[in-house]
Amino acid sequence: MTVNSFAAQPRTTDVRTALPLADRAAGLVGSVIDSSTSLLASQTHDIVRFAMGSPADEAVPVEEFRDIAAKVLDHSSMTYGATEGEPGLLEALVGYLAGTSEPADPDRITITAGGMQGLDLACKIFINPGDLVIVESPTYTNGSATALSYGADLLEAPVDEDGLIVEALPELVAATGRIPKAIYTIPNFQNPSGVTLSLPRRQRLLELAHEWNAVIIDDDPYGLLRFEGEDLPSLQTLSPNDPLLFSVRTFSKILAPGLRVGWVDTDPAVRQLVINAKQAMDTCTNVPAQHIVAEFIRRGGLDQHLAGLRTEYKHRKDAMQESLHRHMGNRITTTDPEGGFFLWLTLQGEDAHISTQKLFETALAEGVAFIPGPALSASGKFDDALRLCFASTTPERAEEGIIRLRRAMDRELAALDDGGLGGGMRGGGTR
Incomplete structure (x- = not known):
């Protein structure tokens, strides 16, 4: 059939059944x-x-961003950047995190296009169609939808005032007759419930992950926004250099979501897979936006x-x-x-x-x-x-x-x- 004759055909069939869609398209739930x-x-x-x-509009440091952006546009290259992130941002970020409860090793950090790309990279690297993935219930369904897009079977696990009820997981998993491939958790001020995973449950979650050889997708956009109570040690702090931890972070909640700049902290061996996967997505995160964030951190205003x-x-x-x-x-x-x-x-x-x-x-x-x-x-x-x-x-x-x-x-x-x-x-x- 020629292009012209195809164009003349009546479009009466549902496009989802008329087109040769990939099997995974059915899992794209939006x-x-x-x-x-x-x-x-x-x-x-x-x-x-x-x-x-989203952060409050008035909480975004717009005037400082304008000043920084003018300098960035005058002096920064507009060509492609390094897939792992601009050296200046990597240096500034690692330097800043050194003064927090979750210091980072530069060999573990990859800059991403926001937290959502970090979740996509985790699922792309670890999840096969049919793999069992534990998710909190309720949860941030953009995260669970990402797992679904890679063909995961979701196992919902309940949440209470101390976060994911980790002690319920063995029985829930046993009932499936399967071993989970990944556990998706939002440990601090969880979206949507606002609750925080307790220290004993963090420790038990790490134990179960190693028992099952399941990766923990540790999604923490809000950890730097504690306004009362005491900080709890992060999963990375409790289990340093753990290859089963894939930690997703973002500047969207602490600076501005429109910048689309985040990072992941992973085992160095996994980092190269992250870079490979990201190169097949977008080559690099927005370079001027990275320079804006780097300069904001360098100026010392983030604290x-x-x-x-x-x-x-x-x-x-x-x-x-x-x-x-x-x-x-x-x-x-x-x-x-x-x-x-x-x-x-x-x-x-x-x-x-x-x-x-x-x-x-x-x-x-x-x-x-x-x-x-x-x-x-x-x-x-x-x-x-x-x-x-x-x-x-x-x-x-x-x-x-x-x-x-x-x-x-x-x-x-x-x-x-x-x-x-x-x-x-x-x-x-x-x-």
């Missing part, structure tokens, strides 16, 4: 979280935005910047919790994170019969956006829960957003009452 950006951009009315896990974020984000978390208590009382419960970006809100009593997926539509009409619980579970659990980002919203706007959310809940509860809470009751999710 992201409700990321899609919310486009959805909100299309709205014409005022919306309080609790949905995206002060982080200190300001911690103070402000604690203030915003406290303010949101106070608003929730004032306007919703015992209709909801929330987690109480010691850092990071998120509150996990669970509906109580009669409100637990409200579907947070349906509530999202009503809330959007009322002028407030959040992420419903089922979007944060690989199997669609938690229809009685939702995620709120406190970091990106001022206390005044958060107050208005909580009022709008309560109105949306009232509307949904009234609709349930009108329909009767008998046979038409919506089942609440489980934690």
Whole structure:
């Protein structure tokens, strides 16, 4: 068939069945979280935005970035860069981390296009189709979706106030009759729950990983944003130079997500595989953006910047919790994170019969956006829960957003009452 004759054919068949798609295409599930950006951009009315896990606009050091960018564009090369990262950024990053609780060896660091590329590299290197991957439930489903895109079978494991319930893993794994290939965890101020993996559970997780020879994909975008409590030793600190640790980090939450600059910390032998895999993706991370980050670190402002974020984000978390208590009382419960970006809100009593997926539509009409619980579970659990980002919203706007959310809940509860809470009751999710 010629090109012209093909073009003349009627396009009546679903493109997914008409095209010779790879088997893995069925695992490309996309992201409700990321899609919310486009959805909100299309709205014409005022919306309080609790949905995206993004730093506050006013927390981004824009003026300093402008000054640095002018110098970078004057003096930096616009050609390709080294796949492992610009030497200046690698040096600045390793130097900065030397003064933190998680120092890094330059032979282990590779610069990535944000944290998501780090997760993709981990899955690309370690996961075969059909491999069993443990994921937290709820979790950051962009991470679990990446594992799915490489053909993984997901095993959801519950979370409580001390993070992933590691002691439940042996029984969950035994029930599958298989050994996991990887364990995906967000140990600090977990997305979406805000909880932190306890020290005993960190230690036990490392033991299980070695027992199973399973790689731990250690995703920690928020570890530098602790605003109360005591730091816990990282998995890298507890098990130095561990080849089963693949640690993913990013500047997206501490500087600006639009820079798309992050890094991974891996065993040096794995690092060469990371470089090989990245060369097949994008050759190198955005070179000018790397130079901007490197210069920001070299100027010595990162510690002060982080200190300001911690103070402000604690203030915003406290303010949101106070608003929730004032306007919703015992209709909801929330987690109480010691850092990071998120509150996990669970509906109580009669409100637990409200579907947070349906509530999202009503809330959007009322002028407030959040992420419903089922979007944060690989199997669609938690229809009685939702995620709120406190970091990106001022206390005044958060107050208005909580009022709008309560109105949306009232509307949904009234609709349930009108329909009767008998046979038409919506089942609440489980934690």
